[in-house]
Amino acid sequence: MEFSQRISSLKPSAIREILKMPNDPDLISFAAGNPAPDSFPVSAMGRIAATIFESRAASALQYGVSEGYTPLRDITKKRMSEKYNILGENDDLIITSGGQQAIEMTAKIFLNEGDTVLCEDPSFVGALNAFRSYGANLVGIPMDDEGMDVEVLSQKLKTEKNVKIIYTIPTFQNPTGTTMSLERRKRILELAEEHDVIILEDSPYFELRFRGEDVPTIKSMDTNGRVVFSGSYSKILAPGIRVGFACADKNIINKLTVAKQVSDVHTNLFFQMLTTEYLDKFDVDAHIKKVCDMYRTKADKMIECMEREFSPKVRFTRPEGGLFISCTMPEGFDGAVLASRAKEHKVTIVPGCAFSADESKVCPTFRLNFSLPSLEEIEKGIGRLAKVLNEYVG
Ligand SMILES: Cc1ncc(COP(=O)(O)O)c(C=O)c1O
Numbered sequence: 001m002e003f004s005q006r007i008s009s010l011k012p013s014a015i016r017e018i019l020k021m022p023n024d025p026d027l028i029s030f031a032a033g034n035p036a037p038d039s040f041p042v043s044a045m046g047r048i049a050a051t052i053f054e055s056r057a058a059s060a061l062q063y064g065v066s067e068g069y070t071p072l073r074d075i076t077k078k079r080m081s082e083k084y085n086i087l088g089e090n091d092d093l094i095i096t097s098g099g100q101q102a103i104e105m106t107a108k109i110f111l112n113e114g115d116t117v118l119c120e121d122p123s124f125v126g127a128l129n130a131f132r133s134y135g136a137n138l139v140g141i142p143m144d145d146e147g148m149d150v151e152v153l154s155q156k157l158k159t160e161k162n163v164k165i166i167y168t169i170p171t172f173q174n175p176t177g178t179t180m181s182l183e184r185r186k187r188i189l190e191l192a193e194e195h196d197v198i199i200l201e202d203s204p205y206f207e208l209r210f211r212g213e214d215v216p217t218i219k220s221m222d223t224n225g226r227v228v229f230s231g232s233y234s235k236i237l238a239p240g241i242r243v244g245f246a247c248a249d250k251n252i253i254n255k256l257t258v259a260k261q262v263s264d265v266h267t268n269l270f271f272q273m274l275t276t277e278y279l280d281k282f283d284v285d286a287h288i289k290k291v292c293d294m295y296r297t298k299a300d301k302m303i304e305c306m307e308r309e310f311s312p313k314v315r316f317t318r319p320e321g322g323l324f325i326s327c328t329m330p331e332g333f334d335g336a337v338l339a340s341r342a343k344e345h346k347v348t349i350v351p352g353c354a355f356s357a358d359e360s361k362v363c364p365t366f367r368l369n370f371s372l373p374s375l376e377e378i379e380k381g382i383g384r385l386a387k388v389l390n391e392y393v394g
Helices: 014-019 042-061 070-084 098-110 125-133 150-159 182-195 250-263 269-281 284-309 335-344 375-393
Strands: 091-096 116-121 137-144 163-168 198-202 227-232 244-249 324-328 365-369
Touching: 042 269, 070 091, 070 227, 070 244, 070 269, 091 098, 091 250, 098 125, 098 163, 098 198, 098 227, 098 244, 098 250, 116 125, 116 150, 125 137, 125 163, 137 150, 150 163, 150 182, 163 182, 182 198, 244 250, 284 324, 284 375, 335 365, 335 375
Parallel strands: 116 137, 116 163, 163 198, 198 227
Antiparallel strands: 091 244, 227 244, 324 365
């Protein structure tokens, strides 16, 4: 069978492949990017689901509009503008099937074959693959503790051809866990203005801050409609509902709506209704606070175990929110080698190369997730990993 170049050039996600591993109860996964299942508001959602089916089953089961269920758009717009100043006068919002679809459709409406996307290196593989699937030339920009290196970004904007999108996850980045400083956010916006490119600000984690002070989103500083903000209910409510959104200039939202019509017509209406009711009747901010408290405890536990058990040759990030910690071994070591050895010792991690714009690159890094495992699993899993890691780095 001859498949399109578009799909042939994509590799299956390393993370999804790791998740397919046999269901061994003794296996400890630090590989997944899953929220903690006990953070899902199950009982509230169950009650809401029953009410929707009792009172409005026909509308929940009917076709809906592509822009999204109007009450959900309204409540999301209100929350995003009042709390985060994300929606400007000329902006609008579309509900998407997760943040992933907002990214994929943004790629679709802006990228021609061969156009360049400048992205953080490392970055979220789901987005990188979306860009690859539209034939984009991916150029990675190195990162440090304050996010994307804006000096390199500035150079690449001058030297790379047809740059269309700067893709960034400024808050609690995946995979590094780092948060971009305000100065850099401002600078990236300035550079985007100067070079007339779009910024795709992907922020599914920004409300999951468990320490430190909020940093304004890039979108909140955008006065010229150049930023597409991609958000999600996956990490604050539950990922299985597949409800996300994009906020952007009205003209961009109109194009995203056309893209949505040919993609899946509209996001699952039942779960849009359920999300609306939850936001309307329950205190979502109190819920988010509870989730943050849980993740703070887990992140602190993981860091405490890593400090105690890992070789001092291994550096790691100390995130103030989100789901991930990124670790760096000395130069010359390979995260992929460590991942396969760790798997033999029943602990899974994701090697850094899975997040690289250049997939052939050997990376001395690996990502750990702290939201899914229990505190006991963190203790045990870091112990197992430390054994393999310390043997490897010597
Ligand atoms: C950085 C980033 N963006 C977007 C997504 C997509 O999330 P969802 O489609 O569940 O909203 C993820 C999921 O892990 C992510 O890590």
